[in-house]
Amino acid sequence: MKVIEHIAKATDTLFTIEILPPKKGEDIQTLFSHIDSLMEFKPAFIDVTYHREEHVYKEMGDGMLKKYVTRKRPGTVGICAAIQNRYNVDTVPHVICGGFSQEDTENMLIDLDFLGIQNVLVLRGDPVKSESGFVPHPEGHCYANELIEQIAGMNQGKYLYDEGSATPTNFCIGAAGYPEKHFESPNLGTDLQYLKNKVEAGAEFIVTQMFFDNQVYFNFVELCRANGIDVPIIPGLKPLVTIKHLTALPKYFFLDIPEALRKEVAKCKDNKQAREVGIEWCVQQCQELKAAGVPCLHFYTMSKSEMVRRVAEQVF
Numbered sequence: 474m475k476v477i478e479h480i481a482k483a484t485d486t487l488f489t490i491e492i493l494p495p496k497k498g499e500d501i502q503t504l505f506s507h508i509d510s511l512m513e514f515k516p517a518f519i520d521v522t523y524h525r526e527e528h529v530y531k532e533m534g535d536g537m538l539k540k541y542v543t544r545k546r547p548g549t550v551g552i553c554a555a556i557q558n559r560y561n562v563d564t565v566p567h568v569i570c571g572g573f574s575q576e577d578t579e580n581m582l583i584d585l586d587f588l589g590i591q592n593v594l595v596l597r598g599d600p601v602k603s604e605s606g607f608v609p610h611p612e613g614h615c616y617a618n619e620l621i622e623q624i625a626g627m628n629q630g631k632y633l634y635d636e637g638s639a640t641p642t643n644f645c646i647g648a649a650g651y652p653e654k655h656f657e658s659p660n661l662g663t664d665l666q667y668l669k670n671k672v673e674a675g676a677e678f679i680v681t682q683m684f685f686d687n688q689v690y691f692n693f694v695e696l697c698r699a700n701g702i703d704v705p706i707i708p709g710l711k712p713l714v715t716i717k718h719l720t721a722l723p724k725y726f727f728l729d730i731p732e733a734l735r736k737e738v739a740k741c742k743d744n745k746q747a748r749e750v751g752i753e754w755c756v757q758q759c760q761e762l763k764a765a766g767v768p769c770l771h772f773y774t775m776s777k778s779e780m781v782r783r784v785a786e787q788v789f
């Protein structure tokens with residue numbers, strides 16, 4: 474079922490999660506055991522991230538380094554199919570511009586369609602770690618709205634080099650939104666205009682970057698509505714669980730930690746105490762969002778179930 478159908482049919486806020494594919498060489502059972510422990514909260518759908526290639530250098534023993542291009546977390550499509558098969562839960566593979574030609578994308582979407590996967594979250598993707606900024610594939614897309622246009626075209630039977638005769642796909646397309654602005658954007662207003670482009674290109678729902686101050690989300694939703702963005706906006710959440718998160722989360726995700734949370738975490742002697750503060754904060758965030766009638770509470774699990782489970786037990 475499509476994400477927007479899940480939302481339309483729901484009588485209460487849905488529980489949904491995002492997971493990462495295991496690192497190359499790790500088995501899938503550990504991931505399954507984490508999903509197993511969240512199944513009692515009946516996830517309406519499970520997002521699976523996509524990780525692009527990285528450049529790694531290996532010592533050759535003679536003082537020389539050899540460069541390899543490798544994908545450390547492959548398997549997004551396979552995991553989505555495995556989850557649908559094992560749990561009968563809909564999956565939302567992330568589809569990214571980075572590293573993909575338009576033809577690669579088309580072929581991946583054909584695989585997804587054949588596997589009965591009906592949803593995609595469409596992203597530009599992070600830059601390759603060793604590069605300072607995002608570099609598009611020479612035959613790919615620069616921005617998420619262009620990739621959304623390609624998929625929306627396939628939904629109308631428009632494939633790259635075939636005119637008219639192709640079977641239409643039927644993907645429900647989602648896009649990312651940034652309540653605290655995407656880090657490259659000059660200001661929130663410009664970012665919102667680009668977000669609107671994604672919706673006009675065919676995005677039917679938005680999933681937000683994580684945030685720790687609900688007012689930031691409420692303001693963002695209000696601004697979106699005022700700018701004519703009227704699709705469901707799913708809040709993304711993650712409990713803060715270590716003292717280091719106070720600096721790591723702003724660094725990697727370009728967000729603010731509210732002063733009240735910072736103060737509480739700063740009082741903690743160790744990560745065990747910080748975890749309790751972070752879980753309690755997240756529970757309160759969830760309860761307020763749920764009371765406000767958000768469509769889903771979407772948890773960034775980082776493929777670990779324990780903290781999200783502790784939150785979900787108190788909210789669902």
Ligand code: FAD
Binds near residue numbers: 616
């Ligand atoms: P875009 O919407 O393309 O925007 C990128 C930047 O360009 C923004 O600053 C925007 O304002 C600007 N912009 C947009 N259109 C234009 C235009 N036409 N002209 C000029 N500027 C423009 N990354 C991964 O690699 N894999 C994942 O699985 C993944 N999952 C994610 C899930 C969620 C919910 C979120 C919030 C992020 C995720 N990311 C993932 C990270 C994401 O790929 C990065 O944040 C990336 O830098 C931006 O992606 P986007 O789709 O928002 O980009």
